[in-house]
Amino acid sequence: MTTPHGRIPYLPARIEGLATLSMNLWWSWSREARHLFRSIDEALWHLTRHNPLELLCRVDPARIAACASDSDFLRRYDDVMGRLAHETTSPDTWFARSYPELDGRPVAYFCAEFGLHHSVPIYSGGLGVLAGDHCKAASDLGVPMVGVGLFYMKGYFDQRLRLDGWQQDSDEEFDISLTPLVPVTGARQEPFLTVVETAGRPVHVRAWRMMVGRVPIYLLDTNLDVNHPDDRALMNKLYAGGPDMRLRQEWILGVGGVRVLRAMGIDPSVWHANEGHAAFMMVERLREYTAQGMPLKEAVHQVREQGVFTTHTPVPAGHDAFSVDQLESVAGPVWAEVGMDRETLLSLGAHPDLPGQFHMTVTAMRLAAGVNGVSRRHGQVSRNIWRDLWPGRPWETVPIGHVTNGVHLATWMASPIMALLDEHLGPDWGSRLDDPGFWDRVLTLDHGRFWDAHLRLKQILANFVREDARRRFATQLKEAAQVVGAGTLLDPTALTIGFARRFATYKRANLIFRDLERLRRMLVDPWRPVQIIFAGKAHPADDPGKEVLQSVYQFTRDPAFEGRVAFLEDYDMHLAHLLVQGVDLWLNLPRVPLEASGTSGMKAALNGIPQLSTLDGWWQEGYDGLSGWAISPAGESEDADAADAERFYRLLEEQVIPLYYTRNAAGVPLGWVEKMRHALRLAGSRFTARRMVQDYVQEHYAPAIRGESSGDDPPTA
Numbered sequence: 001m002t003t004p005h006g007r008i009p010y011l012p013a014r015i016e017g018l019a020t021l022s023m024n025l026w027w028s029w030s031r032e033a034r035h036l037f038r039s040i041d042e043a044l045w046h047l048t049r050h051n052p053l054e055l056l057c058r059v060d061p062a063r064i065a066a067c068a069s070d071s072d073f074l075r076r077y078d079d080v081m082g083r084l085a086h087e088t089t090s091p092d093t094w095f096a097r098s099y100p101e102l103d104g105r106p107v108a109y110f111c112a113e114f115g116l117h118h119s120v121p122i123y124s125g126g127l128g129v130l131a132g133d134h135c136k137a138a139s140d141l142g143v144p145m146v147g148v149g150l151f152y153m154k155g156y157f158d159q160r161l162r163l164d165g166w167q168q169d170s171d172e173e174f175d176i177s178l179t180p181l182v183p184v185t186g187a188r189q190e191p192f193l194t195v196v197e198t199a200g201r202p203v204h205v206r207a208w209r210m211m212v213g214r215v216p217i218y219l220l221d222t223n224l225d226v227n228h229p230d231d232r233a234l235m236n237k238l239y240a241g242g243p244d245m246r247l248r249q250e251w252i253l254g255v256g257g258v259r260v261l262r263a264m265g266i267d268p269s270v271w272h273a274n275e276g277h278a279a280f281m282m283v284e285r286l287r288e289y290t291a292q293g294m295p296l297k298e299a300v301h302q303v304r305e306q307g308v309f310t311t312h313t314p315v316p317a318g319h320d321a322f323s324v325d326q327l328e329s330v331a332g333p334v335w336a337e338v339g340m341d342r343e344t345l346l347s348l349g350a351h352p353d354l355p356g357q358f359h360m361t362v363t364a365m366r367l368a369a370g371v372n373g374v375s376r377r378h379g380q381v382s383r384n385i386w387r388d389l390w391p392g393r394p395w396e397t398v399p400i401g402h403v404t405n406g407v408h409l410a411t412w413m414a415s416p417i418m419a420l421l422d423e424h425l426g427p428d429w430g431s432r433l434d435d436p437g438f439w440d441r442v443l444t445l446d447h448g449r450f451w452d453a454h455l456r457l458k459q460i461l462a463n464f465v466r467e468d469a470r471r472r473f474a475t476q477l478k479e480a481a482q483v484v485g486a487g488t489l490l491d492p493t494a495l496t497i498g499f500a501r502r503f504a505t506y507k508r509a510n511l512i513f514r515d516l517e518r519l520r521r522m523l524v525d526p527w528r529p530v531q532i533i534f535a536g537k538a539h540p541a542d543d544p545g546k547e548v549l550q551s552v553y554q555f556t557r558d559p560a561f562e563g564r565v566a567f568l569e570d571y572d573m574h575l576a577h578l579l580v581q582g583v584d585l586w587l588n589l590p591r592v593p594l595e596a597s598g599t600s601g602m603k604a605a606l607n608g609i610p611q612l613s614t615l616d617g618w619w620q621e622g623y624d625g626l627s628g629w630a631i632s633p634a635g636e637s638e639d640a641d642a643a644d645a646e647r648f649y650r651l652l653e654e655q656v657i658p659l660y661y662t663r664n665a666a667g668v669p670l671g672w673v674e675k676m677r678h679a680l681r682l683a684g685s686r687f688t689a690r691r692m693v694q695d696y697v698q699e700h701y702a703p704a705i706r707g708e709s710s711g712d713d714p715p716t717a
């Protein structure tokens with residue numbers, strides 16, 4: 001009658017598999033599994049913010065006993081457990097069918113953060129969510145993969161806004177026992193798996209395993225009694241502390257990550273660094289080869305052959321670089337171990353324009369044969385900004401390609417939209433996603449039913465906004481004006497625009513407020529009102545970002561806007577779900593070309609929500625005139641902010657608002673729903689994580705496994 005997981009108190013034997021289910025994040029992208037947990041205790045499901053472990057810990061034992069003898073519950077339980085077994089063990093997968101000749105050694109996927117579900121708060125935003133979606137899609141496709149990341153005890157910060165709108169960061173340690181993290185012990189039951197030298201002392205490294213379908217992700221942790229107190233605190237927080245802290249975190253991620261895999265007997269065939277933070281993984285692999293006696297040149301060749309590197313940043317200053325002194329104090333005499341002199345190691349991370357620095361992105365580009373940006377445009381931008389590393393080569397031929405990002409369908413598409421597809425396409429549509437032309441069929445979705453499903457999701461968002469404002473009013477003693485700012489006066493029938501993303505200045509949330517009177521006229525129009533919901537955090541060290549946030553927040557309480565501008569605190573994956581499923585229009589205003597890809601607009605489109613955006617990142621290749629609106633680029637002589645704002649207002653006034661409010665006799669905006677159908681087709685056919693991981697397999701993983709990497713030259717400068 002006990003379960004394999006000590007933390008869950010009691011489960012009747014007939015349904016004890018619920019413990020296993022709650023420990024594999026696969027449940028979070030299975031509609032049936034979510035429904036099963038919700039049906040145990042709906043109120044508790046909401047109260048625990050969809051955390052099945054906490055639900056099982058807190059539920060009334062009498063209720064669990066009742067479930068164990070309820071035939072409907074048992075039928076659904078058996079179905080879900082069957083699906084779990086199939087999705088985690090079935091050998092008949094897309095990968096096995098497409099690449100029967102490749103062995104089952106995994107792709108090692110390194111990333112500083114993973115966003116899988118809001119109950120595991122070890123992500124800050126886009127990069128982490130993308131990494132999570134990558135692993136989920138790899139599991140669905142049967143791509144053998146193992147993730148490596150860092151365990152942040154205090155996660156990312158919780159956002160609290162002062163009355164004047166200044167962001168204060170608070171953080172609390174999360175309760176590991178309410179997450180599906182399991183500590184991995186060493187061969188002799190010791191609590192650590194490996195030791196890494198940093199700053200002249202040994203740091204013991206532990207790993208926690210988190211199962212994501214078939215894919216294990218190992219999170220490294222240094223909070224062990226044997227470690228020096230400074231080293232114990234090393235993994236407290238994500239992207240916090242100074243450059244020294246960051247360098248040491250990245251050293252642990254790269255060097256510790258490889259050694260932890262080795263300690264567990266895992267032998268990857270491909271090594272993928274997702275963003276430059278993980279580049280030391282490649283340096284450690286170089287050390288492994290040379291320690292076996294391989295000459296350096298050959299070792300570099302080997303590491304490159306099996307290496308894949310994805311860059312995510314379109315501005316040179318956004319890439320991690322450390323001073324040579326810093327590297328020397330953290331890494332110590334690692335060059336001796338690698339069998340190279342100091343200058344040779346430093347030259348791996350050298351950039352001709354940045355002397356005296358060790359550049360993580362440059363290192364990764366030297367040690368990976370497969371290098372890509374994350375959208376077509378970002379590929380071009382990257383070839384341009386790194387051209388100096390290949391002197392004498394025309395920039396167009398710089399060997400950096402692109403794999404456009406995508407989002408995980410089963411994670412981001414709302415259940416009512418899936419139910420609509422069940423009805424329209426048949427309940428097995430999920431198995432036909434790779435059929436050419438499959439997504440064209442959503443262009444015949446019934447207007448009225450699609451609109452109804454959307455309105456249901458809009459209502460769910462409205463309810464959440466009100467209840468969340470009430471909760472913060474009650475527990476955080478918010479002022480009445482802040483309760484208004486939190487969206488309590490929003491109108492469930494007005495055209496609702498969503499703008500949710502990190503508050504970095506280049507994302508230009510304040511562009512919306514450039515002409516206050518023109519904006520106000522649209523928002524408070526009594527016949528065709530418009531409202532805007534904002535959410536997002538500024539990076540704790542980004543004061544200009546916090547100033548933009550503060551100025552936006554002021555407008556939420558300005559009576560001139562009559563309660564039609566709202567700011568929702570604490571943007572996380574839970575809030576992201578509600579927003580990308582429940583607003584009418586997704587808005588994105590990055591200053592071109594600073595958005596590498598952007599993914600939130602893809603999530604919205606998967607729910608049939610059209611986007612209005614500048615032609616940057618994914619929209620530059622996704623915009624087709626049918627599924628949303630584009631702000632055309634400013635001319636050479638124009639001020640880009642002024643021109644973009646003018647075009648934004650004009651699109652709203654002349655196209656968006658009229659289309660939304662043109663209804664048929666049944667109240668359905670036929671033209672708008674037409675856009676919704678196209679948005680759904682666009683995202684489903686071209687911007688899913690399934691397509692993204694298939695591209696990575698075809699273009700990078702399979703060639704690396706076969707030893708047929710591009711053969712392009714490493715940077716020569």
Ligand SMILES: *Cc1c(COP(=O)(O)O)cnc(C)c1O
Nearest residue numbers: 125126501572573576598599600
């Ligand atoms: C998707 C997502 C992001 C990234 O959105 P962008 O459009 O790339 O800015 C950030 N945070 C959360 C919580 C997300 O779900």
